[in-house]
Amino acid sequence: MxxxxxxxxxxxxxxxxxxxxxxxxxxxxxxxxxxxxxxxxxxxxxxxxxxxxxxxxxxxxxxxxxxxxxxxxxxxxxxxxxxxxxxxxxxxxxxxxxxxxxxxxxxxxxxxxxxxxxxxxxxxxxxxxxxNLELGNRQFQLNLVDTVAGSEKVLAEYQEVYRMYISQQKKLTELEEKSEKERADLDYWQFQFNQLDEAALQKGEQQELETELEQLNHAEEIKSVFSEVQQLLDDEQLSVINNLKSGHKRLESIQNYISEVPALAQRLESCLLELKDILDETEQLSENTEHDPARIEIVNDRLNLIFSLQQKHHVASVEELIELKDSFDRKIGEVTGYDDEIVRLKKELEKQLVELKSKAKELSAQRKKAFPQIEKAVLKDLHQLGMPKSRLEVEHETLPEFTPGGKDGVSFLFSANVDTPPSEISKVASGGEMSRLMLAIKNVLRTSKALPxxxxxxxxxxxxxxxxxxxxxxxxxxxxxxxxxxxxxxxxxxxxxxxxxxxxxxxxxxxxxxxxxxxSDSERIEELAKMVGGEKLTDVTLKAAQELLKG
CATH class of the missing domain: 3.40.50.300 (P-loop containing nucleotide triphosphate hydrolases)
Structure with missing residues (x-):
């Protein structure tokens, strides 16, 4: 206080x-x-x-x-x-x-x-x-009912379930909207994935194909070079290998006379062996190198496919195309996975809805019990306040949707006259009647909770x-x-x-x-007397003031 x-x-x-x-x-x-x-x-x-x-x-x-x-x-x-x-x-x-x-x-x-x-x-x-104007507000009236009914605990429990239900409902809506939007893109993603998947791209293949195409396009030149090298190494008239053989034999003939000659002969023999290997490899490579128009066409087609896919998707490598294919695959998987998540959320919502209905019903029942108590207490005070014909009815309706305050719509209907049907307070109560109503209501509230x-x-x-x-x-x-x-x-x-x-x-x-x-007591009598009869104090007004103080 x-x-x-x-x-x-x-x-x-x-x-x-x-x-x-x-x-x-x-x-x-x-x-x-x-x-x-x-x-x-x-x-x-x-x-x-x-x-x-x-x-x-x-x-x-x-x-x-x-x-x-x-x-x-x-x-x-x-x-x-x-x-x-x-x-x-x-x-x-x-x-x-x-x-x-x-x-x-x-x-x-x-x-x-x-x-x-x-x-x-x-x-x-x-x-x-x-x-006083708040008195005609339905939320104020509902809060009043909760205070008198003592339903704050049940209301808090309901609101907790309601918050969870609304949150889950929001998740479901967002997921369904996302699923619907992405499902509209699913055909596009599937087409792009199929095209890339059918291409069967392999990492590094573009470089290998480009190298192979170069070889195929220059096959005749390659074979000609290999042939020239072979002639230089093993020609009947001028053979590097034969000359090295002869040189090796000549050195062997004097190796007993000069100590450094055996080493020279051995080195010459190593060169001879290396040149023979080179000759064998050039012969093998030459045999493997063929001008193959059919293969050129195949390689060209493959490279054109890769290049067209790169241009289409604005990338510069096969590796990027493979990553893109994998991303389409993931998106397709997410869209198809939404269905399972949506089913799971709907099942959870069904359970929460059952609990929400139960809490709303419990809250409503507790509130309704307070209606007669409010009506009786308010009318008792109103009758004392000079409104003996007044009527107050707490009207209840079940709202079509769940709200943060439950499914109850509460409206206080009031009439000050016997021949006037009760109607909404804001429409029928005068300023003085509103004041008396509020006093009666606050008097009800004091019995339900400690007021400030x-x-x-x-x-x-x-x-x-x-x-x-x-x-x-x-x-x-x-x-x-x-x-x-x-x-x-x-x-x-x-x-x-x-x-x-x-x-x-x-x-x-x-x-x-x-x-x-x-x-003071005497000052109070004078003040009351002035309120009764004006500034001029008389025995009558002073006596009236004293009588008022005596009750």
């Missing part, structure tokens, strides 16, 4: 410090006294945006500080997650500097506005006309008399479990407060200021 609020240099506020009661706090003041300014200051520690226009004195910083008793709130995990010091007396502080910089602190630790707002919204709920401090900003607009008394009674009952700060213009409601604060304006050195103070 909010135990203390301190504000300095904000709008018309110079300095103020106010300590609130743990129960019902009534806040009153003349129109224009600055009640909205107090709310604006409070909004700063909730993370609302601000600029230099909020500075009362442009050369001093604005500071708004709220002290909260948080021992009854499950907030320790929040402090741990955000690396903040936990204290049962937690302080939220916001500063706006003359340079326009905004700084936020939680227990003197600097934080960003998002963190400040996240904690602030768990500590203060400012009820305004804008929130609730600030009501003139929720009593449009009511008076006995209805105002009953609204005050409801607020009083509400405050037994939740701290309430209630800005009101009705004495019947203000009198119900455990503490009464008055917002007022004053002047100092020609400047106007706004402040707030807690009224």
């Amino acid at each position: 909010l135990t203390k609020l301190a504000v300095s240099n904000y709008a018309l506020i110079s300095n103020l410090e106010v300590e609130f009661h743990s129960g019902l706090n009534s806040v009153t003041g003349e129109t224009g006294a600055g009640k909205s300014i107090i709310l604006g200051a409070l909004g700063l520690i909730l993370g609302n945006r601000a600029d230099l226009s909020v500075l009362k004195k442009q050369d001093e910083k604005c500071i708004v500080e709220g002290v909260f008793d948080v021992k009854n709130y499950p907030l320790k995990p929040f402090f741990e997650e955000n690396d903040l010091d936990y204290d049962k007396q937690t302080i939220l502080r916001r500063e706006i500097t003359p340079a326009g910089k905004s700084r936020a602190f939680i227990n003197d630790t600097p934080v960003n506005l998002k963190t400040l707002r996240s904690l602030g919204l768990q500590l203060i709920d400012i009820h305004s006309q804008h929130q 401090t609730v600030v009501f900003d003139e929720i009593d607009t449009g009511i008076s008399g006995e209805t105002a008394v009953k609204m005050g009674n409801i607020l009083k009952q509400f405050s037994t479990s939740t701290q309430i700060i209630n800005i009101t213009h009705l004495p019947q409601i203000a009198a119900k407060g455990d503490a009464h604060f008055m917002v007022y304006k004053y002047e100092n050195e020609g400047k106007t200021f706004t402040s707030i103070k807690r009224l």
Whole structure:
């Protein structure tokens, strides 16, 4: 709960410090006294945006500080997650500097506005006309049902299954789309693969074929050269081999006379053997070399095929064509493999759908149990608030598709008159009726969960008399479990407060200021009397004020 609020240099506020009661706090003041300014200051520690226009004195910083008793709130995990010091007396502080910089602190630790707002919204709920509009929002209504039904755990379990189901569904859709797209390319890939596969390409064959073609095209020249070499080596008239034989014999004839001659003879014999080998090889190569037009045509055709495939696929080698063929083969395999993966995903989806339906059914059943409880509790308060003929029905529909919130569509139908059929709240409820509805609903919520401090900003607009008394009674009952700060213009409601604060304006050195103070018992009687009968106090109005305080 909010135990203390301190504000300095904000709008018309110079300095103020106010300590609130743990129960019902009534806040009153003349129109224009600055009640909205107090709310604006409070909004700063909730993370609302601000600029230099909020500075009362442009050369001093604005500071708004709220002290909260948080021992009854499950907030320790929040402090741990955000690396903040936990204290049962937690302080939220916001500063706006003359340079326009905004700084936020939680227990003197600097934080960003998002963190400040996240904690602030768990500590203060400012009820305004804008929130009345939320009452007609179906998501708000569904959240209300979940709170009263206590179905948050089942909802979380459903949402986990839903996320898995949607994720799996997305995977399946993407895979089916990819399969369909690539299946359209399958015929093309298959044709290209078949063409390359039928070519039966071998690594290195292009170079071998080109070499062979050169030999075939120059076969006559090759054979002629070999023939000339053979004649030089072994011609009848001029034979290198015969001359070497003769030379070898002549050296042998003198080898006994000169010691170096045997070595020379041996070297000459080696040359003779090498030349004989060369002669044999040239004869063999010559025999193997033939001018073969048929073979030339075959080699040319093969090289033309390879070249045409290279041009078609914009590559420069047989090895690249083989890699391309393998890539087509892989793509074909992937497309045909999609079918198995699609079947597997569909089976998983079927299992998840069964679980999703089960969780949705469980969630729906738990929610429906809360409908009578909501209707009964809200109508009870509405009857007390001067709407005895009002009706509230929680209408349910099963949505055609699964949503993050289940398959339940919830709509609150309302009628303030006996002869008017219930319809959507936003279409039939007036501003005053909306305010009373919201009060009744928040009163229902307090029985279902611990609410933060609730600030009501003139929720009593449009009511008076006995209805105002009953609204005050409801607020009083509400405050037994939740701290309430209630800005009101009705004495019947203000009198119900455990503490009464008055917002007022004053002047100092020609400047106007706004402040707030807690009224003493006597001051409170005077303030209530003025609210009953105007500025002029009379015995009648004072007595009326005293009677209001007595209840």
